[in-house]
Amino acid sequence: MVRITKEQARSIILHAQGLSKPQAFGRGAAGALNTIRHLGYVQLDTLAVVARAHHHTLWTRNNSYSEKHLDQLLVKGKVFEYWSHAASYLPMEDFRFSLPRKAHHLAGHAHWFRQNKKLMKYVLDRIREEGPLQSKDFETDRKRGSWFDWKPAKIALEQLFMEGSLMVKSRKGFQKVYELTERVVPDMVDHSQPTNDEYAEYLVKFNLRALGIASLKDFTHLRRGMQSVVMRAVKRMVKSGEILEVQIDGLKEPWYTTSQSLKQKSSAHQGTFILNPFDNLVIRRERLMKIFDWEYNLECYLPEHKRKFGYFCLPVLHNGNFVGMFDPKADRATRKFHVKKLHLKSEWMSDEFKESLSEALNAFVKFNNCDQVVFDRRKDRLT
Numbered sequence: 001m002v003r004i005t006k007e008q009a010r011s012i013i014l015h016a017q018g019l020s021k022p023q024a025f026g027r028g029a030a031g032a033l034n035t036i037r038h039l040g041y042v043q044l045d046t047l048a049v050v051a052r053a054h055h056h057t058l059w060t061r062n063n064s065y066s067e068k069h070l071d072q073l074l075v076k077g078k079v080f081e082y083w084s085h086a087a088s089y090l091p092m093e094d095f096r097f098s099l100p101r102k103a104h105h106l107a108g109h110a111h112w113f114r115q116n117k118k119l120m121k122y123v124l125d126r127i128r129e130e131g132p133l134q135s136k137d138f139e140t141d142r143k144r145g146s147w148f149d150w151k152p153a154k155i156a157l158e159q160l161f162m163e164g165s166l167m168v169k170s171r172k173g174f175q176k177v178y179e180l181t182e183r184v185v186p187d188m189v190d191h192s193q194p195t196n197d198e199y200a201e202y203l204v205k206f207n208l209r210a211l212g213i214a215s216l217k218d219f220t221h222l223r224r225g226m227q228s229v230v231m232r233a234v235k236r237m238v239k240s241g242e243i244l245e246v247q248i249d250g251l252k253e254p255w256y257t258t259s260q261s262l263k264q265k266s267s268a269h270q271g272t273f274i275l276n277p278f279d280n281l282v283i284r285r286e287r288l289m290k291i292f293d294w295e296y297n298l299e300c301y302l303p304e305h306k307r308k309f310g311y312f313c314l315p316v317l318h319n320g321n322f323v324g325m326f327d328p329k330a331d332r333a334t335r336k337f338h339v340k341k342l343h344l345k346s347e348w349m350s351d352e353f354k355e356s357l358s359e360a361l362n363a364f365v366k367f368n369n370c371d372q373v374v375f376d377r378r379k380d381r382l383t
Contacts, residue, residue, distance in 0.1 A: 001254075002246045002262065009213050009248050009291055012261050014320055016212030017281050018061040020269045029069035031062040033078055037091040040206040041084035043278040046174070047300065049312040050330045051368050053278035054089055059367050060273055074170060077186050081168040081176075085222045085283070096190045097202050102164035103193065104224075119156045124165060124180075132169045132179040200226060200233035204256075208243060210280065213257045218287065251290055272353075272360040273317040282315055294322035310341045318356065323348040326380075330368040337370040342380035354382045 011020070018024035018035060025034035035058055036042050045053035051067070059065045070089065073079045079089045082098045090098065108115070127133050138153040157178055160166040169179035185191070194202065203223060207214040219230045234256065237243045244262065246255050275282055277298045282288050289295050296315055299307040310327025317323070324344035330337050339361075361382075365373055375381045 002244060003249065004246055004262075005249050006291060006293070009255075010320055012212040012257065012264060013281070013291065014212075014269070015264050016210060016261065019273055019281065019317065022269070022271075023062055023064070025061060027062060027064040028066075029072055032058050032065050032069045033073055033091070035061050036073075036079055036089055037093070039210045039280050040094070041088035041090045042280070043084070043283065044081065044087045044089060045278050047312065049300075050276075050314070050328050050364075052174075053276045056276040057279050060275060060279065063363060063367075071171065074168070077184065080184070083162075086278075092186065092189055094202075094206075095185055096192055096194055097199060099164065099191075099193045100199055102162065105159070105163040115159055116152060116156055119152055120160055123153060123156045124160060127166065127178060127180060132177045134172065134175050134177050136175070196226075196229045197233065200229040201237070203230055204233055204237060204243065208256065208258055208261070212261050213246065213248075213255050213291075215253055215255050215287075217253075218284070221284065248291070270319050272319075272356040274360055274364050275315045275317060277312065277314065279315075281317075288322075292322055296322070296325070309343055313341075313343070316344070316357065318348060318353060321348075323353070330365075330370055332369060335369065335371045336374050337365040337368055337372065338374050338376055339380060340376045342375070342377070358382045 014020045018038065023031065025031050025038055042054050042057050047053070050056065051059065054070065055065070055067050058070065070079070074081070074089070078092055080092055080095060080098075082088065082090055083101060084090060123138070126138075135154045135157055157166065157176075161168070161176075161178065164181055166178045167181045167184040168176045169184055170177045203219050203226065204214075207218050211218060216227075216231065216234065219234070220227050223230075234243070238245055238256070241259075243256050243258055246257055246262075248255055277283075282296060285296060294315075296313075299309060299313065300311045304311075309325065313325040313327045315322055315325050324342070326339050326343065327341040328337065328339055361373060365371075
């Protein structure tokens with residue numbers, strides 16, 4: 001077993017996450033696609049306090065990214081929407097590894113609501129006959145007192161999506177446009193259901209590619225019933241030398257990586273990154289605390305009187321260290337970007353850091369289609 005320090009682990013992780021150098025995965029739409037392929041998924045979220053999570057995550061690693069790029073990749077069939085640990089954009093090459101979850105729902109396990117077979121058939125038949133449709137396209141079918149209603153139709157669409165009969169062909173605004181799966185997935189894409197062993201190896205490989213270093217908890221996070229199969233795959237891959245077991249100083253459980261990651265000499269990028277709360281690097285809070293020694297919680301789901309830091313605080317990563325966060329609000333109408341509360345560790349408040357954060361903040365403000373930064377609290381100003 002190889003022993004490494006937390007500093008080494010952080011460097012490996014930041015490199016794997018594309019946060020060790022600018023444009024790590026390329027520029028423009030091609031860079032966005034490479035990012036999704038490398039990370040395995042980018043979480044999709046509805047909150048729009050600032051640029052939505054999926055756009056923000058891609059821009060953090062590729063500042064030439066534009067929101068239209070992701071729309072183009074979806075329409076061209078380069079990526080698809082489905083669940084990873086949450087609603088996400090995934091590379092189309094990984095389509096077959098979405099099938100185990102779909103089979104689970106197809107077997108009768110409803111996603112959030114009970115299945116309405118009659119309504120699901122009606123919705124499916126309309127899309128088969130008419131082509132891609134949005135949920136609003138079923139509003140005119142509403143009849144008072146009948147079995148059909150607007151809300152149940154939307155539920156039926158989502159159930160058909162989760163079980164794999166429908167996919168998201170495109171989006172209009174933020175609204176899904178549903179289409180039959182066979183009309184969305186390119187013919188050359190593998191449609192075969194993976195075996196449990198194949199699925200387990202996929203979980204290990206994609207996590208190590210995206211995270212650099214991972215634990216058994218990382219491999220099986222929210223993957224129902226896969227713990228024992230993944231454990232066997234890990235043992236098999238360690239024995240063959242495909243992956244390595246490592247011990248991180250100060251942590252008890254075993255971690256895993258590859259020899260290529262261990263040989264990686266790159267250090268954390270000397271600069272400042274503003275991350276989204278749903279960014280791949282920070283989404284696992286327990287992991288973040290263990291390796292980066294930083295406790296972070298998103299407070300938007302708490303009642304206002306229980307919030308300590310703010311509604312939607314964005315983590316700030318500087319020279320490979322988490323140094324604080326700030327609560328933002330992008331006001332598109334006035335094109336003003338508000339920093340409502342700024343929370344930074346005092347030991348990082350050097351002139352060099354303030355300049356770097358100011359530069360990163362100004363770039364992020366432009367990405368949010370705003371022109372001006374407004375610090376709501378006078379004491380938070382960087383100059």
